Amino acid sequence: MKFSFGWLKSYLRCDDDISLILNALNDLGLEVESVSDPSTQFSNFIIGKVVKVREHPNADKLKVCTVDVGDSRREIVCGAPNVKLDMGVVVAMPGTFIPGLGKKISVGKIRGVESYGMMCSEFELNISNEHDGIICLDQPKVGRPFTDWLKINDPVRIDHVIDIAITPNRPDALGVRGVARDLSAKGVGEFLERNPAKISPKFESPIDVILHKNVSLKDCPYFVGRYIRGTKNNSSPQWLVDRLESIGIRSISSLVDLTNFLTIDSARPLHAFDADKLQGNLVVRKAISGEKIEALDGRIYELDQSMTVIADDKRVHSIGGIIGGMFSGCTEDTKNVFIESAYFDPISTAMTGRKLGIITDARYRFERGIDPSFTIPGLDYYTELAIRTCGGDPSGLVSSGDNPHKVKPIAFRQEKVREVTGINVPRKRQIDILSKLGFKIEKKTESVIVEAPSWRPDIGGEIDLVEEIIRVTSLDKLESTPLPLKNRGVGEVNQSEIRLNANKIRRYLASQGLKELITYSFIDESSAKFFGEGKEEVTLINSISSEMTHLRPSLFPGLLMASKKNLARGMSDFSCFELGEVFMGPDPGQESLEVSGILVGCNEDRSAFQGRRDFDVFDAKSYVEGTLKNLGINLDSLQLDRKVPSFFHPNKSAVVRLGKFKVLGVFGELHPNIALRMGIKHCPIMFSIFLGELSGTKVKLKRTGIGNSEYPSVVRDFAFVMGEKVEVHKIISTIRKIDRELIKEVNLFDVFEGPQAERQIGGGKKSLAFEILIQPKDRTLGDKEIESLCDKIVLEVGRVSGGILR
Structure with missing residues (x-):
């Protein structure tokens, strides 16, 4: 935002030096980026007077002039048609830089006659494009700097130009009027309000x-x-x-x-x-x-x-x-x-x-x-x-x-200024500052009711009024106060359970090869709608750009934009995660801590010894389960279902639950429609873990240690034929519940489905093969015990899923 000092003074009655104005602007938060002084380009020019004019001996259109410059008289060759006797002129001595020509002049011989300077036109001084004649000065003071004449006769030419940086929340300071108002509130000059004249219409407009x-x-x-x-x-x-x-x-x-x-x-x-x-x-x-x-x-x-x-x-x-x-x-x-x-x-x-x-x-x-x-x-x-x-x-x-401005009264407790900042601003001065800034004030018994002016859209509450008062008063008055030291040295840091879990998750995912990202908490409106699941979007009052207008309801928008940029730059394979806050509403406490990850491309580096495969849903599942297990969560207690958020693929995603109501995480593939809207060619694999839900989780992993038993273990394989819609996790959970003391591991090692399966086992069916580890702690199992347990497994799986042993 550029403006001249004279322009500013059209709204500010002030006799202060410009240096004081500049300091006040910086103190107000209107950072001065630069100040240009046009007078510097005229500093080496002096005022002269033509005391003699004669024709040039070798040129009809040139004249040889004797010019009095105060301490001496100099002969200057001039071709200006308006040069005359007793004329006040602007003289550049040899060695002076001519801004309009972009070079210095020196003593020169013009058609055989030496010239000891130049009488300047407006063009040569970079004042205007006028170059047909030299400048003619009224009442010249011979020998004085040209800037002295400008200060009296044409001060605009040497007026300082100030350039200030304006923060996005101060649109009013993008006008000279607003800058002057701020300075007046600070006590620098008196604000001159200029209301437009009343317009008397002469006719009705033919255009509506x-x-x-x-x-x-x-x-x-x-x-x-x-x-x-x-x-x-x-x-x-x-x-x-x-x-x-x-x-x-x-x-x-x-x-x-x-x-x-x-x-x-x-x-x-x-x-x-x-x-x-x-x-x-x-x-x-x-x-x-x-x-x-x-x-x-x-x-x-x-x-x-x-x-x-x-x-x-x-x-x-x-x-x-x-x-x-x-x-x-x-x-x-x-x-x-x-x-x-x-x-x-x-x-x-x-x-x-x-x-x-x-x-x-x-x-x-x-x-x-x-x-x-x-x-x-x-x-x-x-x-x-x-x-x-x-x-x-x-x-x-x-x-x-209609005018969209809506008045919002703010209850302001004046003691809040000292409570928040520690600066004692007298109550009368507080009212004076707000009044000069254009706020309307109504005094009540216990507080003051304040209405922000229409040109201040950034004012939304009491704390904003505190900021305005302190901004005008000066942050330099903040006193440094050391924190009290109860104990010497570094004390023990107490961290909440959520923060302890966050650190464990960060270390675990990094150990698995995922890179940690930190993205902006601000996203655009469309992303807030896509990932908000119908919740009210949290809009920023003073957004820093049109792409950062809302608080994020999920970490995925930032991660997806990062993946899009990486793909555009040729990074086709990468896996990363972010741990940060997400926001469900505008009020305090309506935010929670989450960790989300995104997997794109191939899971393995190129190698001569093994093939490559793309990341799939099971990679995301393994990261979620591995993270929860690392936190001590008993995986046997978890359940999966497909009630996933709408931005996940409905058939390639799952929610991780603990009980009916506690959702610990989600994993799966991005919905193709969202990928298309965001301009992402391939649907990434994603996962999230909700740290707020982990807090206070009582179901912990029983660390029995499989290898500690001195009795032999038994491994049995089972292949069941069942409906193709039966979910695997239900079968695994059912088998584990049959005898938790003996059944230590249940692993799915084969899935047989598709056209070939339809021909062999019937349409709408699939075959699931499980490896079950049976480990006694206090005895060696006999054949009858093992057979009895296997029969229970077959019966229970059949009861729950309708599956039969293949």
């Missing part, structure tokens, strides 16, 4: 403004306009040219320059249409896919149906909140103008600008959130200036929609 039904109230809730007829769009007055050119904006014409002026002056972008080039009314609507517009930057943009545009009956004339069209732009021939002032949604504006690759001052402000209540005052201010500079008669206002 309409919000189309396909534009939601969120995209453009408020659209206002005014017609001005009989204007003369001539060159801008000098004050306007000086304001804009001081910050690097080229003057075009009065009607156009005024829109640029309001953007910087009051953070209020507007657009001026040549009314004679419009057909019918102006409508804010969604673009038709494939629709095109030639914008004011000379480029042609193809639009899609997500973009908000302003159009008439024939064509699109503006991309809402970003840039106008060339066809209806104002030119020197414009006689009638229609001025648009609207409020466009920050997120949709940012997304459109990003898609089209357009960066403008208007977009920069709209995507941060402009002041909705300044929509009409901003239009009135423009009208006042336009009539003053270009003439014409204004119409009445035409509008559609």
Whole structure:
């Protein structure tokens, strides 16, 4: 955000030195990035007076002038047609750098006559493009620096230009008015409120403004306009040219320059249409896919149906909140103008600008959130200036929609400032700060009721008011207070069960070869909906970008975006995990700790000794079970079912439960539709473990140790034919429950299904083969005991699943 010191002082009555202003800006959080002093380029130029003029002996168009520069007189050869006796001039001595020419001058011989300097034009001083004559100074003080003359006669030329960095939560500081208001609250000068003059309409506008039904109230809730007829769009007055050119904006014409002026002056972008080039009314609507517009930057943009545009009956004339069209732009021939002032949604504006690759001052402000209540005052201010500079008669206002600003009273306890920060700010000073910042205040018995101004969308609660008071008071007043030391040395760190489990999980997964990632907690709105499972999305009030507008309800969006980027960069095989917070609501306590992983590509490195295979669901299952086992969870107590979240593949995923209600984790393949929406070609394998559900889990692993028994073990294989929809984990769980003392392991080692199985064992069936380890602790099992146990296994499996021994 650039502005000149003089521009700032148009809103701030202040005699303070610029260094004090700069320090105050930094203290307020409006970080000064740079300060340019134009006077430095004029520092080596001095004022002279022409005391003698004679013709050049060898050139008709040149003159040899004797110039008094104070301490001496110098002969200078000059070709300017306006040079004359007693003329005050700007002189560059030999060795001076000429900014307009980009080089230093030296003593030179011009057509046989030596010249000891240069009398400069505005072009040579980089003031303007005027180079037909040299500068003529009134009342020159010979020998004095040229900057002395500028300070009195043309101070704008040497006005400091300040560039400050604005954080996304301060859209009001993107206007000189807002910066001055902050400084005034800090006690640097007096804020000069400039309310626009009341506009008396002369006629009804022949053009109306309409919000189309396909534009939601969120995209453009408020659209206002005014017609001005009989204007003369001539060159801008000098004050306007000086304001804009001081910050690097080229003057075009009065009607156009005024829109640029309001953007910087009051953070209020507007657009001026040549009314004679419009057909019918102006409508804010969604673009038709494939629709095109030639914008004011000379480029042609193809639009899609997500973009908000302003159009008439024939064509699109503006991309809402970003840039106008060339066809209806104002030119020197414009006689009638229609001025648009609207409020466009920050997120949709940012997304459109990003898609089209357009960066403008208007977009920069709209995507941060402009002041909705300044929509009409901003239009009135423009009208006042336009009539003053270009003439014409204004119409009445035409509008559609309503001001979206909603007043939210905040109960503010003034003692909160000291409680939170330790800084003692007198209550009267607190009220003074908030009042000068534009807050409305109503005193109550135990608290103060505060209403934030419409230009501060970042203010949402009491703690924000504390921040404002301390920001203006100065963070330099925070006192360093050492923490109390009860014991010397490093004490024992007490960690919660969840954090202890988190550290164990992190170490285990890393030992399995997975790489740990840390992704942003902020995601876009569509991802929040896909992975939120119907829960209310948690929206950020001051998002840092259009792709980071919501708190994540799951770790998967960040991991999937990371996998997409890795795949785009040629990394086809990788496995990674993240351990972090997810959010189920905006209130404290509505977050939980999870670990999620993602597996892409092949499970093994290329090798001459073994083949490669892709990651599958069973890899994810093994990571989940291995993690839970490492935490001491008895795997025999777990159950699997297919009631998985909607973003998982319904037939290649499972939920891990402990009992009916406690979900410990989930694993499976990403749903193909989600992969398609996110632009991921191959569906990754994913898993999650919910640490909050592990806390207080009582079912622990019994560490009996299979190899510790001195009695021989027995291994038996069973193959059962059963329905193809019977779930494996139910069979394993059933077998284990038959005799937990003897049956130590149940492993599935073969699955026979598909067309060949249909021919051999019948349609709709499959064969499952299990290896069962039987290990006694206190005796050697006899044949009858083993046969009896095997019979129980066959009977129980048949009872639960209808399976028969193959």
